[in-house]
Amino acid sequence: MTVSEFRARKSVGDPLVCVTAYDAPFARLAERAGVDALLVGDSVGRTVLGHDNELPVRIDDIVHHSAAVTRAVTSALVIADLPHMSYATVDIALRNAARLLQAGGVSAVKLEGGEETATVTAALTSRGFPVMAHVGLTPQTAYALGGYRVQGVRLSAAQAIVDDARAQADAGAFAIVLELVPAGLARAITRHLDIPTIGIGAGPHCDGQIQVIYDLFGFAETTHRHTRVFANIAGLAQSALADYARDVRDGAFPAPDQNFKGNRGVVDRLKFD
Ligand code: KIV
Numbered sequence: 505m506t507v508s509e510f511r512a513r514k515s516v517g518d519p520l521v522c523v524t525a526y527d528a529p530f531a532r533l534a535e536r537a538g539v540d541a542l543l544v545g546d547s548v549g550r551t552v553l554g555h556d557n558e559l560p561v562r563i564d565d566i567v568h569h570s571a572a573v574t575r576a577v578t579s580a581l582v583i584a585d586l587p588h589m590s591y592a593t594v595d596i597a598l599r600n601a602a603r604l605l606q607a608g609g610v611s612a613v614k615l616e617g618g619e620e621t622a623t624v625t626a627a628l629t630s631r632g633f634p635v636m637a638h639v640g641l642t643p644q645t646a647y648a649l650g651g652y653r654v655q656g657v658r659l660s661a662a663q664a665i666v667d668d669a670r671a672q673a674d675a676g677a678f679a680i681v682l683e684l685v686p687a688g689l690a691r692a693i694t695r696h697l698d699i700p701t702i703g704i705g706a707g708p709h710c711d712g713q714i715q716v717i718y719d720l721f722g723f724a725e726t727t728h729r730h731t732r733v734f735a736n737i738a739g740l741a742q743s744a745l746a747d748y749a750r751d752v753r754d755g756a757f758p759a760p761d762q763n764f765k766g767n768r769g770v771v772d773r774l775k776f777d
Contacts, residue, residue, distance in 0.1 A: 505540050505581040507612055507634040511678045513540075513711070514700040520679075520712025522702055523720070526552050526569045528576035530717055541581040543614065543636075543714060544570045546588070546643070551718045558643045561587040563600045570608030583636050584610040588644045591615050594627040601633040614681065616642035618668020622675040629676030637672035639665055640706065641684035654705070656685045669693050669701075681714060682706040684730065705730030 513520050525531040525542040534542055548569055549555040563586075570584045584604045591597035601613045612634035615621055625635045640655045649655060656662040666689075669680055679700045682690045687707025694701040694710055703710030705728070718724060721737035751757035 505579060507581065507678050510541060510581050511699060514698070520700055520702060522712055522714035523717050524548075524551075524714070525573045525582075525717060528572045531573040531576040531580075531582075534717070535577045535580045539580055540712070541583060542573055542577065544573050544582065544584040544608070544610065545614075545716065546585040547716050551716060551723065557646070559588050561585075563587060563590045563603060566590075567603055567608045570604055570610050574609030581612070582610045583612040583614050584608055586613050586615045591621065591624050594624055597624045597628060598631065598633075601628055605633065612636055612678065614638055616644050617672075618665070619671040622671040625672055625675035625677050629678075635672075635675075635677045636679045636681065636702075637669070637675075637677040638681040638683065639668040639672065640682050643683075652684070654684050654686065656689045662686075662689050665689065666693060666696070669697060673697050673699050679711075682710060 510520065520541065521539050522541040522543060523534050523539050524545040524547055525534055526544060526548045531542055544566055546558040546561040546566065548565060549558045549561040552569075553561070553565065555561070566584050566587055570582065574582050586597065586600055586604070589596075590600040597615070604610050604613055613628065614636040615624060616638045618637075618639050621637075625637060628635050641649060641652060643652075646652055656665040665682075665685060669682070672680055677699060679702055680697065681702045681704065682693060683703075684705040687709060690701060690703055690706035691709035700711035702712040702714050704714050715731055716724075719728065719731040720734045722733040722735070723738045724731070727733075748757065
């Protein structure tokens with residue numbers, strides 16, 4: 505999947521399936537499952553690195569996780585987040601986007617914001633860095649938006665999101681994430697733009713959907729209305745670990761099948777003094 509193929513899917517009407525990925529095993533599984541695009545999101549801070557939010561995530565973290573993901577996949581499009589303050593100016597953004605493409609091996613970057621970051625998007629795209637935009641609830645500025653809550657409910661707020669989406673599309677973004685916005689607003693933006701909209705908590709009318717992979721597997725400590733646990737892998741993993749702990753304590757693990765044999769008599773002839 506190339507950036508142009510991803511963008512062109514809007515006219516085909518076949519929903520784009522996207523999920524976050526932070527490591528090789530899950531990236532490989534997602535690709536084998538037919539996922540179109542993987543996002544090395546700054547949600548890695550909350551889901552993997554133990555932070556409370558996205559703000560402490562550094563560009564080095566995203567480069568590190570991007571490289572793990574891109575080593576594992578052969579055909580899915582891999583996009584990486586520019587984390588908080590890593591695109592504060594055009595120069596900083598260019599340097600960090602280059603690191604993500606060169607050292608991380610990704611094909612595109614994602615940044616948050618509308619009109620206020622459109623100049624950065626324009627600078628990146630004009631120099632050949634494909635950009636996915638992200639409007640609505642933007643986790644890097646969630647405190648300023650009053651926390652993790654639905655955005656664009658009132659007319660003025662909805663209009664601001666439309667204007668933000670328009671500004672990013674005009675600046676050259678090849679796709680745009682709409683996070684936590686009413687379904688009707690997402691549908692209107694999707695109809696109005698000629699680039700794909702990728703929804704998360706934005707209803708069914710977007711051109712595609714994205715979810716945080718750990719949310720699909722029951723790892724989230726707090727559940728969100730916009731997600732669904734498709735398989736309780738977290739529960740399975742916890743019960744497998746409890747079985748392991750029990751078997752170690754009971755002497756049932758390791759069993760003969762897990763042991764190795766040396767040559768007869770070797771141990772008897774060892775000297776320990
Ligand atoms: O970092 C992330 O996981 C994201 C998605 C929620 C779109 O930005």
